[in-house]
Amino acid sequence: MTDLKSRLTDPTLLKSASFIDGGWVDSSDTFEVRNPADGSLVAKVADIGAGGAHRAVDAAARAFQTWKKTPVFERARIVRRWHELIVEHASDLGAIITAEMGKPYKEARGEVVYGAGFISWAAEEAMRLHGETLPTQAPGSRGWTIHQPVGVVACITPWNFPSAMISRKCGPALAAGCTVVVKPAPETPLSALALAELAKRAGFPAGVFNVINGKAEVLGPVMTGAPAVRMIGFTGSTEVGKLLMRQAADGIKRVSLELGGNAPFLVMDDADVELAADGVMASKFRAAGQTCVSANRIIAQDGVADALIKALKRRVEKLKVGSGFDERTNVGPLIHQEAVEHVSALVEDARTRGAKVLVGGQSLSAKMGGAFYAPTLIEAGEDQGLDMATSEIFGPVATVYRASDEAEMIRLANDTRHGLAAYLYTNDVGRVHRMSEALEFGMVGVNAPMVGSPSTPFGGMKESGIGREGGKWGVEEFTELKFVMLGGVDR
Numbered sequence: 494m495t496d497l498k499s500r501l502t503d504p505t506l507l508k509s510a511s512f513i514d515g516g517w518v519d520s521s522d523t524f525e526v527r528n529p530a531d532g533s534l535v536a537k538v539a540d541i542g543a544g545g546a547h548r549a550v551d552a553a554a555r556a557f558q559t560w561k562k563t564p565v566f567e568r569a570r571i572v573r574r575w576h577e578l579i580v581e582h583a584s585d586l587g588a589i590i591t592a593e594m595g596k597p598y599k600e601a602r603g604e605v606v607y608g609a610g611f612i613s614w615a616a617e618e619a620m621r622l623h624g625e626t627l628p629t630q631a632p633g634s635r636g637w638t639i640h641q642p643v644g645v646v647a648c649i650t651p652w653n654f655p656s657a658m659i660s661r662k663c664g665p666a667l668a669a670g671c672t673v674v675v676k677p678a679p680e681t682p683l684s685a686l687a688l689a690e691l692a693k694r695a696g697f698p699a700g701v702f703n704v705i706n707g708k709a710e711v712l713g714p715v716m717t718g719a720p721a722v723r724m725i726g727f728t729g730s731t732e733v734g735k736l737l738m739r740q741a742a743d744g745i746k747r748v749s750l751e752l753g754g755n756a757p758f759l760v761m762d763d764a765d766v767e768l769a770a771d772g773v774m775a776s777k778f779r780a781a782g783q784t785c786v787s788a789n790r791i792i793a794q795d796g797v798a799d800a801l802i803k804a805l806k807r808r809v810e811k812l813k814v815g816s817g818f819d820e821r822t823n824v825g826p827l828i829h830q831e832a833v834e835h836v837s838a839l840v841e842d843a844r845t846r847g848a849k850v851l852v853g854g855q856s857l858s859a860k861m862g863g864a865f866y867a868p869t870l871i872e873a874g875e876d877q878g879l880d881m882a883t884s885e886i887f888g889p890v891a892t893v894y895r896a897s898d899e900a901e902m903i904r905l906a907n908d909t910r911h912g913l914a915a916y917l918y919t920n921d922v923g924r925v926h927r928m929s930e931a932l933e934f935g936m937v938g939v940n941a942p943m944v945g946s947p948s949t950p951f952g953g954m955k956e957s958g959i960g961r962e963g964g965k966w967g968v969e970e971f972t973e974l975k976f977v978m979l980g981g982v983d984r
């Protein structure tokens with residue numbers, strides 16, 4: 494799809510870098526998007542400012558009056574068409590992701606298709622959103638429920654999944670009858686703009702789908718403050734999630750927050766060690782470790798710890814680091830140099846506390862001319878209170894901790910303010926039930942390193958968030974449940 498690809502290089506298209514009320518909007522104020530693999534300039538994108546954000550919210554509010562009444566059959570038809578166009582153009586959309594945030598192209602293309610799945614699933618779910626008739630206490634009365642769209646939704650999305658996090662929020666919101674204003678991360682505005690182009694082609698009426706680019710500190714308060722915005726959907730850090738929740742509190746706006754994680758990856762004595770090692774690799778090194786569901790603490794039971802470390806060492810040593818456009822690359826760059834410095838500091842802290850660095854353990858930025866960190870394997874020593882045990886690593890560093898029994902593993906796993914995803918490797922079915930029930934996490938992968946799917950609920954407990962994306966829950970999230978009571982029936 495050369496026309497979308499050309500958005501990466503065509504200066505006239507790139508000047509028109511927000512999509513408001515069905516059209517491209519320009520601004521002379523711009524910010525740069527750089528490829529983290531080599532620092533090259535990918536694009537200059539227009540910063541739309543507070544005025545643009547207000548225009549987008551007003552357009553979405555106007556469009557909501559019609560979109561909410563559009564028969565769900567018609568809404569679902571357009572949403573499905575959007576899905577088809579995204580899948581058709583997955584290769585170019587994948588290339589855009591790799592250019593703006595660096596993940597290997599195969600993963601990037603996979604992200605596009607994964608995210609698109611949430612759109613088509615939501616189109617079907619919205620067709621089956623129905624209320625119930627209910628018995629009521631008052632004589633001669635009847636009651637029933639209806640699901641109605643919440644209204645204008647502000648979707649604030651991250652750079653680590655620049656396509657899928659938009660699809661996962663906007664597919665369900667649009668199918669449910671809401672209109673949206675998307676504010677992508679400044680690192681990755683191009684995926685959002687490409688999705689807007691495809692939304693336009695799919696036939697969404699003007700104002701139903703809007704994308705605005707600019708500074709978070711300017712656009713964020715407009716979105717949380719505007720009375721017309723009834724819901725904030727956000728994926729990102731817990732700190733920013735708290736800030737948005739505070740800002741949304743004034744207008745009692747609904748929030749759906751998918752925030753940071755600190756995923757434990759538990760490997761029990763009875764587990765298949767090779768399967769567990771494959772699982773760690775898939776969970777830990779996807780997007781160079783920059784996912785909220787990435788295995789942050791690998792906790793191995795004593796009887797299996799040595800074998801697991803050996804199996805991981807073999808695998809980590811083989812990983813190839815490089816540009817996401819090189820098809821041999823397994824681990825791409827981190828999003829920017831500050832991210833490399835964050836990971837370096839965590840590894841240095843581990844070293845000073847007696848952890849053994851078995852593979853990697855250094856920045857590759859100077860050598861490779863981009864924001865790279867070596868795939869790293871660490872074995873924690875006696876001191877298990879490493880900084881990286883309590884904060885998100887968000888980099889390609891796998892650290893193994895040891896524990897003696899089930900009770901200790903559960904205690905360690907739950908010893909975090911986060912509660913997004915946990916992983917459990919065991920072949921004991923009793924343990925599967927006992928431990929998955931005891932883990933204080935929104936999602937538990939048992940002998941499975943991936944927990945996201947368009948048909949299932951994605952979201953966290955504790956400080957990892959509120960609400961669920963995916964499946965029927967992801968669509969219901971964007972609706973208000975209304976109760977209607979009818980009196981005077983049995984006259």
Ligand code: SIN
Nearest residue numbers: 654728784785786945
């Ligand atoms: C995330 O890390 O925020 C999303 C990961 C996923 O959907 O698998």
